[in-house]
Amino acid sequence: MKIVVCVKHVPDLQADRRFTDDGRVDREGVDGTLNELDENAVEAALRLVEAAGGEVIALTMGPDDAEDAVRRALQMGVHRAVRVTDDALAGSDAFATAAVLAAAVRRLADDGPVDLVVTGMAALDGLMSVVPTLLAAHLDLPQLTLAAELSVADGVVRVRRDLDHVTEVLEAPLPALVSVTDQANEARYPAFAGIMAARKAQVPVWSLADLGLDPAAVGGAAARTRVLEASPRPPREGVVITDTGDGGRRLAAFLAENGLLA
């Protein structure tokens, strides 16, 4: 089985995350990591090839720092990785991202068909959770998203997904696209051998030209939305009291004073 797993480099959740003046996620001088939820995607892909044989290729789109994300995937055990980058990609929206990832998946199919594309459930920077759906649409693959359980047998992929009020089990023949939630598995820590292998691995870099994509169709100018304003929210001016026997009553009084018991 040949699996492509899409991984994104995002600002560390614990870092001081911020936006630039023109409303883009500030990636300069803010620590970045592999999107945690993509570790579950990598894990899911690795388990499938460990069971059935084959290879896992990590794919990312992003600037130079984003190589860290695929390095981490290599440390976890993916067989090879590629990164798409181009100056024209700055400010791309989810539609452009999906179009680029789709073109890269097609190119990865040049040396043999891709059976499965695996993604995380959401990137923890924008938390949009839409790239997997758009990618499935671009690649015209059956979409089995938000898998809390995943299995492949006899060329059929089966997932269980928990939506707001229902649980579904879906099935489709390969090739297909799956996104996995953090319920799907417990991601492994890189082993020493993986860390060594990742150090030596070459990560090819593809440009838009390599993918035959038009720069005018991606980037900030082609985005379907534009950020008008990004502003940090003023910190809340909270009150903290210590319970000395009447903490519950004081809590109730606070709610009453603020019209929250109406």
Add this chain to the structure above:
Amino acid sequence: MTAPTAPVLAVVEHHDGRPRASALELLTAGRALGPVHAVWLGDPPDDAGPLAAHGAAVVHVVPVPTPEAGLPASVAAALAGLAEATGADVVLLASGFGAKEVAARLAHATGAALMVDASAVERDGEGRVVTTQQAFAASWTLRSAAQVGRAVVTLRSNAVRATPAETPGAAEVRVAAPARPADPRVRVVERTARPASDRPDVGEADVVVVGGRGTQGDFSPVEDLADALGGAVGATRDVTDEGWQPHDVMVGQTGVTISPRLYVGAGVSGAVHHRGGMQASGTIVAVNTDPDAPIFEFADFGVVGDLAEVLPQAAAEIRRLRGQA
């Protein structure tokens, strides 16, 4: 500015034949953008009255004859057809992971702008759709404008308060073409509705009391306070991983994203993953034994104390103040 005449489609969620709270919020938000049409997927409503009261001019009933016809790509195709037929330039959905998939497919199919998890939606002077969104665990606020003529927007619950329209809509029921399976390769093997709790739905409630690991598995003080406030019970990931509460009520970036008028966190440390799903709440109250718990950094009111003492006392006092004791 000329008054917009293109209709706005609001895809309203429902349960047992009745609109969910989010449905009336969507209609309220939608009618500020133009003549609002409700889209009702499935069997027709028992009573279109509440939809009319909240301004729906038309109710498009879209039958969903098979489970496959209810998958995101299928629903999106049906909505694309309706948007085309009505000339709607805005489609509103209630935020949620499933709805985002529908929204993405629909925007892909129609070339529309996609704006998810909005906390407000309006039109600017030129009629363009402008949304407000919270980012980075609600530590930033963004305003974005659609750059194309059509927009698909998912709106967070409690973003607007549902209010009846000054002049009710006609709520003329029109049965549209049924949704059909968009992808014959995908089969729904099983679909089970999960049982609803007697308490309000955590994703929709305007008051949510969340219990964390500090409950040590005893949720009775949390439930007692939730009931006194008429609110929902939520949980942290640690709690659902322990099996103390079902996964459905997990609040956070990978669970339910909530923005109730009032959030109470009891025995919750306030980890960044949890914050990502609740920090947009109106008022945040925390009860925690540890004065250094991170949740106190973003709480409006905090009590350093044992939840087993503080919550029952608060619940009793709230019942007394409300004259229910």
